[in-house]
Amino acid sequence: MIRSFIKTVASYFILLCVIFIPFPFNITKIQLAITDFIFGRLIGAVAKNIFSKSLSNTHVYSDSISMYILLLLFLILSIIITVVLLQVKKGSQYKERIFAFIYQLALYYLVLQLLKYGADKIFKNQFYTPEPNTLFTPLGKIDKDLLYWSSMGSSYGYNVFLGMLEALAAVFILIKRTRLLGLLLSFGILLNVIAVNFGFDISVKLFSLFLLFVNIYLLFPYCNKLYQLFLQPKNIFQPENLSPVLLKKTLASYFIQWLAIGIICLEVFYPFINSSNYNGDKALRPYLHGAYQVTNIIEGNDTLPAAFSPVKRFFVHKDSYIIFQDDQDEMKDYKLQYDKTKSLFILTDYQLKQTAISFTYQAADSILTLQYFNNGKENKLISKAIDWKSLPLLKKQFHWTVEGSNQ
Numbered sequence: 001m002i003r004s005f006i007k008t009v010a011s012y013f014i015l016l017c018v019i020f021i022p023f024p025f026n027i028t029k030i031q032l033a034i035t036d037f038i039f040g041r042l043i044g045a046v047a048k049n050i051f052s053k054s055l056s057n058t059h060v061y062s063d064s065i066s067m068y069i070l071l072l073l074f075l076i077l078s079i080i081i082t083v084v085l086l087q088v089k090k091g092s093q094y095k096e097r098i099f100a101f102i103y104q105l106a107l108y109y110l111v112l113q114l115l116k117y118g119a120d121k122i123f124k125n126q127f128y129t130p131e132p133n134t135l136f137t138p139l140g141k142i143d144k145d146l147l148y149w150s151s152m153g154s155s156y157g158y159n160v161f162l163g164m165l166e167a168l169a170a171v172f173i174l175i176k177r178t179r180l181l182g183l184l185l186s187f188g189i190l191l192n193v194i195a196v197n198f199g200f201d202i203s204v205k206l207f208s209l210f211l212l213f214v215n216i217y218l219l220f221p222y223c224n225k226l227y228q229l230f231l232q233p234k235n236i237f238q239p240e241n242l243s244p245v246l247l248k249k250t251l252a253s254y255f256i257q258w259l260a261i262g263i264i265c266l267e268v269f270y271p272f273i274n275s276s277n278y279n280g281d282k283a284l285r286p287y288l289h290g291a292y293q294v295t296n297i298i299e300g301n302d303t304l305p306a307a308f309s310p311v312k313r314f315f316v317h318k319d320s321y322i323i324f325q326d327d328q329d330e331m332k333d334y335k336l337q338y339d340k341t342k343s344l345f346i347l348t349d350y351q352l353k354q355t356a357i358s359f360t361y362q363a364a365d366s367i368l369t370l371q372y373f374n375n376g377k378e379n380k381l382i383s384k385a386i387d388w389k390s391l392p393l394l395k396k397q398f399h400w401t402v403e404g405s406n407q
Contacts, residue, residue: 005082010217011102012078017210018109022060027267035060043069063203106214112264113211114170114186119268121163124280127152132291132388133315133323141329148200154393165189183219190215287338289316292368292383300377311381322347
C-alpha cells in the first residue's frame with residue numbers, strides 16, 4: 001500500500017514537473033509564460049506569506065526561490081491527486097494506463113535531456129572556449145563555476161567524450177534490449193553532474209537532482225532483476241524480459257513513439273542544422289572581439305605611458321559586452337552596441353545609462369583607439385590587440401611522457 005502510494009505520488013510529481021518546469025526549448029518558447037500564468041501568483045503568495053520573501057518576479061528558473069516553491073507545490077498537489085484518486089474506484093481500471101503513459105513520457109524526457117546536453121558538448125555549445133577576459137583574470141579571482149566552465153571549455157576532446165557518453169546513454173534507453181544498460185549509464189552520468197554542480201556551486205542543482213529522480217523512477221521496475229544480478233549471481237540474467245509493460249503495441253502507439261523520437265531529434269539538432277555550425281568555438285563573434293592591452297593614454301595634448309591609464313586591458317566579449325580591467329585586476333563590464341557608420345561604441349551600464357565612445361581601428365597593426373571626454377578633456381586610450389589564442393591554456397598539447405612535457 002505504501003509502495004503504491006509513493007509510486008503514484010512520484011508519477012504525478014514527475015508529470016507536473018515535465019509539463020511545467022521551464023526549459024529553454026528550441027521548438028517552443030511558451031512554457032515559461034504558461035507556468036508563470038498558472039502558478040506565478042500562487043508562488044508569490046507562498047513566498048511572501050509562508051517564507052517571508054518578496055519576489056520581484058515569479059519567473060521560474062533553476063535554483064531560484066520560485067523553483068523551490070514550485071516543486072513544493074507540485075509535491076503537495078501530487079499527494080492531493082493521489083489521495084483523491086484513491087477514493088475514486090472507477091479510476092482504478094485506468095491506473096496502469098496512466099502510469100504507462102507517465103513512464104513513457106519520463107523516459108522520452110530523460111532521453112531528450114541526455115541527447116541535448118550530449119549534442120551541446122559534442123558541438124561545443126555548452127562548454128565554450130574561455131573568453132579573453134576570463135583568461136586574463138587571476139586564478140584566485142575566478143569563481144568556482146566559471147573556473148570549471150573554463151577548464152572544460154579548454155578541451156575539445158573531453159567535451160566530445162562526455163557528449164558521446166550522454167548521447168550513447170540516450171540511444172541505449174530508447175532501445176528496449178539495452179534500456180537497463182542505458183539507465184545505469186545515465187545514473188552514473190547524472191551522479192557526476194550533481195557532484196560537479198554542488199562541488200563547483202553551479203546553479204542547476206535542482207534540475208540535475210530532478211533528472212536523477214526521473215532516472216531512479218525509470219529504474220524502479222528493474223529493482224528485483226538488479227538485486228538478482230548483483231546479489232544472486234547464479235541466477236540467469238535475461239535483459240529481454242526486463243522492460244516494464246508500457247503502452248500496447250498498436251499502429252497508433254508506434255506512430256506516437258516515432259513522432260516523439262522525431263520531435264526529440266528536431267529539438268536537439270535543429271539549431272545546429274539551421275546555423276550550419278557544428279562547433280560553437282567557430283561561431284560568428286562580434287566585431288573586434290578579443291583582448292586589448294593599453295599601450296598609451298593621451299590626455300589633451302599630453303601623451304602618457306600606460307602606467308598612467310585607469311585601464312590596463314579591455315575586452316570585447318562574444319555576448320556583446322565590453323569589459324575594462326584596472327591595475328588591481330578588477331573588472332567592470334558594459335553592454336556593447338555598435339554604430340559603425342559613426343565609428344561609435346555605445347556602452348550601457350547596469351543603471352541603463354548610455355555612454356558613446358568613438359573608436360578607430362588600424363587593422364594593419366591591430367591598434368584600437370578609444371576616444372572619450374573626461375573633465376572636459378579629450379582622452380584617448382591607445383591599445384594593441386593581444387594574441388590571446390596563443391596562451392598556454394588554449395594550446396593543443398599532448399604528451400606521453402613527462403620528459404616530453406618539459407620540451
